[in-house]
Amino acid sequence: MCGIVGIFDFRGNREIDAGLLHRMNESQFHRGPDEGGTHREPGVGLGHRRLSIIDLSTGQQPLFNEDHSVVIVFNGEIYNFRELMAELAQLGHQFRTHSDTEVIVHAWEQWGERCVERLRGMFSFGLWDRNRSTLFLARDRLGIKPLYYACLDDGMLIFGSELKALLAHPRLRREIAPQAVEEYFAYGYIPEPKTIYRQAMKLPPGHTLTIRRGEPVPLPREYWDVPFRAHDAFDENEAAAQLHARVKEAVGSHLVAEVPLGAFLSGGVDSSAVVSAMAKLTDEPVNTCSISFGDAAYDESRYAQQVAALYQTRHHVDQVAQDDFGLIDKLASLYDEPFADSSAMPTYRVCELARKRVTVVLSGDGGDENLAGYRRYRWHMVEERLRSRLPLAARKPVFGLLGNLYPKADWAPRVLRAKSTFESLARDSVEGYFHSVSLLSDKMRRSLFAPAFRSELQDYQASEVLRRHARRAPTDDPLSLVQYLDMKTYLVGDILTKVDRASMAHGLEVRVPLLDHHLVEWISGLPSSLKLKGSEGKYIFKKSLQADLPHDILYRDKMGFAVPIASWFRGSLRTQLQARLQGPALRDTGFFDMAFIEEMCSHHQSGRRDYSAPLWSLLLFESFLRTHGASA
Template identity: 70%
Template structure:
C-alpha cells in the first residue's frame, strides 16, 4: 500500500515548489517507507510513498507510459491486472514492468475516464496526461482507499491520501466546517464528502474527478453504485453454493503477493470465514493474528484460537490491557480529524501485531453491511412494521407527545424503557434509522452545543446526510435501503477509515475480500430474507459456512471489537476526562454549552447515567483540537 500527494495549478503553469511537495509527501512516510518518488513539470507536481508488495524491483512511482506523456501515482491494488495486461498488449501497448500500476496508464490511454470501470480492486490514484492537459483522480467503488483534495483561492489544487498532506501546504486554512462538527457529533466521524475543514473534501467512493487547466473545479462524477437488483428466483441451496464459490474467488485473487501474507482473526463469523477459505487455497499454513482483552466481557480470543486450531494456522495473540488509552493523542494526530470509534484502539494494536509477522493481511470487514449482520437492522425492521400501522401524520404528533412526556429510564428493565420506542414511532424511516446509529441523538446534541454555535449551523442537520443517500437509493426494500445507507456512510466513513489509518500507521496492507465489488453486487441482489431471517443476521452466509465452521462460531452472540469506556471514565481516566472535557481547549471553541458538559461528566462519574460513548466522542474532539488545530506540525505526533 502507498501514499500519494499532488499539487496542480488550475489557472496557469506556475512552477511547483519541490521542497513543499517533498514535505507533503513525507507526512505520509508511514504509508510507504520502502521508497519515495516525485515528479514535477510546469504547473504539476506528483508525489508517492511506496510500500512494496508486487514487482518489488521495478514498480517505482511516479510511473510513466512509453513516451512519458502520462504519469500516475497510485495507492492500492488492481487484482485483475494480469487479465488486463494481455488485452492492452494486443491493443498495442508496451509494458516495461510486471506491476499493476502500469496497467492504469495504458488503460487511461485506451479507455479514458471509463478505465476505472475495468479495474477490480481497491485504489485511489491521480494521473496526469500532459497531451490532454488533464489531471484525473479516482477512488475505488466501496471507498477502501482514501483520497482528500482541496483548492486554494489562488487556483492551487491539492490532494493526498491523508489530510495531513494538505495541512503541510503553506497557508492551507485550518478553518473548521461547522456543519462537519454537527455531523461528527451525530455519527462519530465526518461522513463523505465533508472533512472537518472547510477547504478540504473527501472524494466519495466510486467517484472520479477530472480537472483541466483554466476550467473551474468540477463536481465529482459517480461511475458505479451498489445495484440491489434481484437475480430472480434462486433457492437457498443454490445461494449457499454460489456464495462460497464467489467468496473463494474473491479471496484467491487477493493472495497475490511477493511479501509475507496473513489474516486478522477475531473469532467472529467474517474473519473466520476468510481464514477458512484461505486455508483451502494456500499450500502453507495461514498466518493469523488476534488481540485478546484482560476483561472477559470483551475477550473473543478463545473463539479465535478454536478457528486457528481447526485450520492449523500460525496463530499469534497479544493481550491489550483495559488501560490501553495512551493511544488517544496518537490516534487524534493519525486520523487528522475527529474520529470517535473507540475500536480504533484494538484495531491499531492488531495491525501492530500483524506487521511483526506479515506485510499483507486479509480482513473480514464488510460482512455486516452486505449480509445484514448488525442488530440494528433487526430493530429497524421491527420499528418499520410498527410504523406501518399508522400514517406519519398521526404517528408524529401522537408518539412525539408521548416521547416528550415519558421519563427516560436507562437504568430500568427494557419493558419500562418506552421513551425511545415512542420517539422512534414518531419518526419517518430515515430519521428512525439515523437515530439508531447516532452516537449523540438530536436531544443530546441540542444540549451539547452553545446557542451561538447552533445559530451558525443555520438549520443544518446531520440527518441530511442520510436523506441525500436515501433519495438516491436503488431499492425500496426496507432492509436493503438501510444497508445501502450504511454502505454510503458508516462503511467508508468509519470502518474503512479506521482500518486504513491503523494499518498504514504500521506500513501494513489490508485487503478486504468481502468488499470485492463483484461479490458485493451479487450479494446485494439476494432476497432480504436470505440476509435477515427472524432474529438471525447473515443467515445465508452462516448456512453456507456450516460445513466449514462450528456452530459456536457461526451462531454465538456478536461481540464486536469494543473497549470498556464506561469503566475507564469512572476509574483510571476519571481525572483526564474531567480535565479534557471541562478544560480551556473546548471552552475556547465557543461550540459547547460548558454547563452541560459538566453535567455529563458529573452524572457519568457518579454512576447516575452512562455517557461513555458521548464522552469519548467529546474527548476525541478535544484531542483533535490539541493535536491538529493547535499543532502546525501535527504529523510528527503520529510517531510513525
C-alpha cells in the first residue's frame, strides 16, 4: 500500500518544480514509510511513497516500461497479477520485476484504457504515456483506494492519494464549497465526487480520467457498476453453498503477500466469516486484533474472543479508554476534510494495535451493503410496503401533518419513534431513505445554517446526491436500490474512507475480500428475499456459515462500532464542547446560526434532547477549520 502524487501540465511542457513535487510526496510519508521516489520530465512530475508488500526487492516506483516511455505510480494491490503477467508474457511483453505494478504498465500498452477491466484488486494509479502525450488516472471499482485531483488556474492538474498532497500545492484555493457543507451535515461525510474545497474533486469509484496534453480536461469515464443482474433460479441450499465457496475463494485471493498477515475480528458476522475462511486456508494460526470498550453497551470483545478460541487464532485485544477523545483534532489532520463518523476513533486504535504485529490485515467491511445487514434496510422495507398502498399525493399531506404534530423521541426504540416514520412516509422512496440516513434532518439543517448561507446554497439539497445515483441505478427492486445507494455513498464516502486513513496513518494495509468485485457482482444477482428475509438481514450469508460459526455469533443483534459521545458531551467534554462551538472558527465562517448551536448545546447537556450527532458533526467541522485554515 502506498501514496501517490502527480503534477501535469495539460497545456504545455513547463518545467515541474522538484521541491514542490517532493513536498507533495512527503506529505503522505505515513502511507509509504519504506521508500520514496519521484520522476520529472517536461510537463510531468510523479511521486510515490511505498509500503512494501509484494516484490520487496525490485518493486520500487515510479516504475517504467522497457524504453521509459510509460511510467506509473500505483497505490493498491492487484490480486490476479500473476495470471495477467503470464498472459502478457505470451503476448510478447517482457518483465523486469515480479511486481503487480509492472503488470499495469504492460496491461496499458496492450489494452489501453480498458486495462482496468482486467484488474482484480484495489487500486488507484496515475500513468504517463509520453508517446501518446496522455495522463491516465484510475480508481478501483468500489473505491477502496482514494484518488483526489484538481485543475488549477494556471493549467496544471495535480493529483494525490489524500487531500493533504493537493493542499501542499500553493495554487490550490482553499475556498469551501457551500454544497459540500450541506452534504456534510446531511451525511456526516462529503460524498463523491465533491470535496470540501471548490477546486478539488474525488475521482469516483469505477472511473478513469484520460487527459491528453493540449486538450481540455474531460469528465471521468465510468468503466464498471454493480450490475444487479438476476441469476438463473436456484434453491436456498445451492445459493448458500455457492456463496460459501465464493467467499472462501475471495478471501484466498487476498492472501497474496510477502509480509505478515492478520485480520480484524470484531465478533460480528462479517469479520468472523473472514477469519473462519483464513483459518482454513493458512497453515499458521491467524493473527487477529480486537478493540474492547469499558462500556458494555458498546463492547463486542467477548464475541471476538469466542471466534478466536474456536479457530485458535493469535488474538490481541486493546481496551479503548472511555475518554479517548484526545483523537478529535488528530482526525481532522488524518481526513483533511470534515468527517463525523465517531467510529473513526476505535478504528484508529485497532489499526494501531494491528500494526504492532502485522503489515496487512483483512477486514469484513462491505458485508452489510452487499447482503443487507443494516437495520435501516428492514425499516425501509416496512415503509415501502406502506408507501405502496397509498400514492404520494395522498400520503404527503396526511403523514406530513402527523410528522409535524408527533413529539420527537430520540430516547425511544425505533419502533416507537413514530415522528421519524411519519416524516419518512410523507416522502417518496429515495427521499424517505435520505431522511432515514441523514445525520441532521432537512428542518434541522435549515435551522443550523444562517440565512445568508442558505441563500448561497440556492435551494440545493443534499438529497440530490441519492437522487442522482437513483436515476441511473441498474435496478428498481426496493431493497436492491437502497443497497446500491449505500454502495455509491456511505460505503465509499464513510466506511472505506475511514479505514483507509486510519490504517495508512500507521503504515498498515487493509484488504476487504467481501468487496472483491467478482463476489459483489454475484451477490448483487441474488434475490432480495435471500438477503433480507422477514426481519433477518444477511439471511443467506448466515445460512451459509452455520457449519462454521456458533448460533449466537450469527444471530445476535448487531452492536456497531461507536463511542459514547452523548455522555461525553454531558460530562468530560462538556466545557470543551461549549468553548469550541461558540468560538471564532465556526462563527467567522458566517455559515451558522450561533444561537441555534447554543440552544442545541444547552438542551443536550440538560438531558432534554439527544443532540449528540449534530454536535459531534459541528465539533469535527470546527476542528477541520482550525487545522486546515480553510476559507468561506
